[in-house]
Amino acid sequence: MKEHHLILRVVTKSLVGTIILFAFYVQFHGDFSPGGGFQAGVIMAVAFILYGIVFGLHEVQRVLPAWVVHKLVALGVLVYAGTGIWNMFLGYEFLHYGSFTPDHMSHGQHSGILYVEAGVGITVTGVMVAIYYAFAGRTPRLGNDDW
Amino acid sequence: MATASETPHIALTLRDHLPILQVLVPLCTAPLIVLLGDRRIAWGLAFLAAVLSLVVSFLLLMQVMDGSFISYHLGGWAPPIGIEYRIDAANAFVLLLISLTATLVLPFALRSVADEIPARSHTLFYACFTLVLTGLLGVVATGDAFNVFVFLEISSLATYVLVSQGLYRDKRALSAAYDYLIMGTIGATFFVIGIGFLYMTTGTLNMADMAERLVGQGDNRTVQAAFAFIVVGMGLKVAIYPLHLWLPAAYNYAPSAVTVFLAATSTKAAMYVLLRFMFSVFQPEFVFDTNLLLWILAPFALLAMFAASLIAVFQTNFKRMLAYSSIAQIGYMLLGISLFSVTGLSATMVHLFNHGITKAALFMAVGALVLRSGNTFYDRIEGMGRVMPLTGAAVVLGGLSLIGVPGTAGFISKWVLVQAAFEADLWWVALLIVASSLLAVIYMWRVIEVLYLHTPHPEAIHKEAPLSMVIPMWIAAGACVWFGIDTSLTMGAANTAAIGLMGGTDGMALTPTVGGLLGTGH
Numbered sequence: 077m078k079e080h081h082l083i084l085r086v087v088t089k090s091l092v093g094t095i096i097l098f099a100f101y102v103q104f105h106g107d108f109s110p111g112g113g114f115q116a117g118v119i120m121a122v123a124f125i126l127y128g129i130v131f132g133l134h135e136v137q138r139v140l141p142a143w144v145v146h147k148l149v150a151l152g153v154l155v156y157a158g159t160g161i162w163n164m165f166l167g168y169e170f171l172h173y174g175s176f177t178p179d180h181m182s183h184g185q186h187s188g189i190l191y192v193e194a195g196v197g198i199t200v201t202g203v204m205v206a207i208y209y210a211f212a213g214r215t216p217r218l219g220n221d222d223w
Numbered sequence: 224m225a226t227a228s229e230t231p232h233i234a235l236t237l238r239d240h241l242p243i244l245q246v247l248v249p250l251c252t253a254p255l256i257v258l259l260g261d262r263r264i265a266w267g268l269a270f271l272a273a274v275l276s277l278v279v280s281f282l283l284l285m286q287v288m289d290g291s292f293i294s295y296h297l298g299g300w301a302p303p304i305g306i307e308y309r310i311d312a313a314n315a316f317v318l319l320l321i322s323l324t325a326t327l328v329l330p331f332a333l334r335s336v337a338d339e340i341p342a343r344s345h346t347l348f349y350a351c352f353t354l355v356l357t358g359l360l361g362v363v364a365t366g367d368a369f370n371v372f373v374f375l376e377i378s379s380l381a382t383y384v385l386v387s388q389g390l391y392r393d394k395r396a397l398s399a400a401y402d403y404l405i406m407g408t409i410g411a412t413f414f415v416i417g418i419g420f421l422y423m424t425t426g427t428l429n430m431a432d433m434a435e436r437l438v439g440q441g442d443n444r445t446v447q448a449a450f451a452f453i454v455v456g457m458g459l460k461v462a463i464y465p466l467h468l469w470l471p472a473a474y475n476y477a478p479s480a481v482t483v484f485l486a487a488t489s490t491k492a493a494m495y496v497l498l499r500f501m502f503s504v505f506q507p508e509f510v511f512d513t514n515l516l517l518w519i520l521a522p523f524a525l526l527a528m529f530a531a532s533l534i535a536v537f538q539t540n541f542k543r544m545l546a547y548s549s550i551a552q553i554g555y556m557l558l559g560i561s562l563f564s565v566t567g568l569s570a571t572m573v574h575l576f577n578h579g580i581t582k583a584a585l586f587m588a589v590g591a592l593v594l595r596s597g598n599t600f601y602d603r604i605e606g607m608g609r610v611m612p613l614t615g616a617a618v619v620l621g622g623l624s625l626i627g628v629p630g631t632a633g634f635i636s637k638w639v640l641v642q643a644a645f646e647a648d649l650w651w652v653a654l655l656i657v658a659s660s661l662l663a664v665i666y667m668w669r670v671i672e673v674l675y676l677h678t679p680h681p682e683a684i685h686k687e688a689p690l691s692m693v694i695p696m697w698i699a700a701g702a703c704v705w706f707g708i709d710t711s712l713t714m715g716a717a718n719t720a721a722i723g724l725m726g727g728t729d730g731m732a733l734t735p736t737v738g739g740l741l742g743t744g745h
Binding site: 143 | 232233234240243247250251253255256258260295296297
């Protein structure tokens with residue numbers, strides 16, 4: 077198994093890091109150029125999915141176990157909602173990012189969008205990888221006896 | 224969004240945040256359950272979220288009982304640009320029903336779920352349950368048309384998962400969930416197409432703003448198409464008679480606790496959305512004069528009352544029978560709408576609530592019977608009323624309320640409905656309402672006969688259901704009697720809601736407008 081697909085394996089290994097880096101670029105540059113949490117999340121997931129396709133489900137799950145993926149899905153939502161709750165504690169409406177810097181509302185809007193997009197990115201990464209795991213790890217069809 | 228305002232910002236209090244907390248509490252609980260990933264904590268958190276939701280919805284209802292409304296601006300962006308949560312008597316009443324049911328179902332679910340679903344799925348089960356709660360509360364609380372769709376999808380997707388969890392008892396739960404998925408998705412798609420058309424015409428997604436801009440657009444084909452798509456889309460979710468086919472299987476094969484929750488809340492939330500769009504976004508005059516909806520809605524309502532009741536009479540499974548009875552009861556609510564009067568709408572609103580608690584009590588009894596006798600086919604639950612006296616009595620009480628016997632909640636809603644029919648000079652409709660109630664007598668008597676006048680099945684466990692199931696069941700059954708005698712809360716809220724809804728656009732307006740009749744001169 078190891079000796080097969082040498083080129084694929086080498087290229088994948090060198091690409092995975094770059095893809096993750098690009099995901100971060102899209103993530104943090106989302107408010108100035110096309111991009112944001114959704115796109116970055118998908119790109120980030122692509123790194124893991126590519127690794128999984130070339131090296132196998134077992135290998136990728138050593139890096140990113142399924143249970144971690146499930147927690148990521150939940151964590152992202154909490155980061156998003158948590159940002160809004162933080163705004164509430166600052167005395168403003170839910171998700172009123174301006175409350176982070178009441179003296180200069182637009183700065184607060186900038187930081188707020190970064191936080192929630194981080195949440196979106198985490199959840200989308202998790203969901204995409206979870207979908208891949210679910211399909212790749214599918215157990216055989218139900219036999220007649222199982223019904 | 225002014226920078227550095229001169230006047231200092233007055234911090235919002237918890238009371239100001241109530242509209243968002245209504246949705247936010249269960250929304251945060253669901254991921255928290257997954258993150259902590261512990262079975263015991265999962266149930267506790269879900270229950271805590273339900274109780275908090277109940278408190279919030281009660282406080283909200285108390286604030287809007289006088290006919291006023293609360294508007295909450297998400298992110299501080301004022302409507303119509305930003306998303307607005309708008310609470311008035313109509314939705315506060317439905318919010319109360321949903322959170323009340325969730326609070327009752329969770330203690331009941333503890334034993335029922337442990338019996339019907341393997342332990343490894345419990346964490347995700349309760350996470351999905353809280354998501355359904357989030358979605359339903361969100362659908363009802365929001366004042367933004369697209370937000371309705373988003374929450375509708377949150378609740379629906381989680382519901383499909385919950386229904387499919389019945390597979391450990393019967394594999395047909397999978398196909399039931401799949402049917403529901405397809406039908407529900409078609410419904411949601413139609414709904415969002417309708418919203419898209421409305422957005423195209425009005426350029427806004429805020430429901431109040433949309434209503435203002437729709438004035439005078441009665442002849443606009445895009446608006447008419449939007450209306451058709453929204454009614455059919457929501458009709459699928461409500462299970463209006465010819466669009467009900469997903470319902471019996473979904474209710475029948477879902478785990479008992481899920482059936483209780485769905486029967487009492489999910490079609491009710493969809494019914495609320497239908498009402499909101501028919502009366503607040505589109506003007507009632509548009510709906511009833513231009514589109515002749517009366518002649519579509521009323522016949523289907525009557526058909527549902529009789530056809531579904533007749534099917535219920537010939538069922539051999541208690542749970543499935545109740546599912547068909549639900550379709551019939553939805554007919555009563557539609558009939559109330561189609562009568563197009565404050566009394567008719569009050570009947571719809573109050574029946575929404577009363578039917579919710581009645582079905583909650585009955586389906587909880589079903590859950591208790593499933594726990595002791597394995598399933599609810601009539602030959603299996605024979606005589607169980609004798610060995611499970613409390614459960615049996617709850618079935619009797621729930622059944623009386625379903626029939627509409629005086630002194631029960633069901634009587635109140637049917638009484639108001641009959642009143643509305645007489646007000647509209649439709650005495651034969653009133654007769655039909657009474658006649659269809661007689662069918663309810665037949666199908667409920669069949670169950671009671673099976674439960675009491677036979678010897679118990681030897682393979683069933685001859686023991687009363689655990690207290691954690693009996694107490695919620697009896698709270699629901701007790702509520703059937705309570706709200707049949709003291710109607711100040713239910714009828715009060717239903718009346719205020721109906722007056723608000725019949726006010727049409729005025730009830731929703733951002734700024735008070737002169738109630739303009741729409742497109743009558745075409």
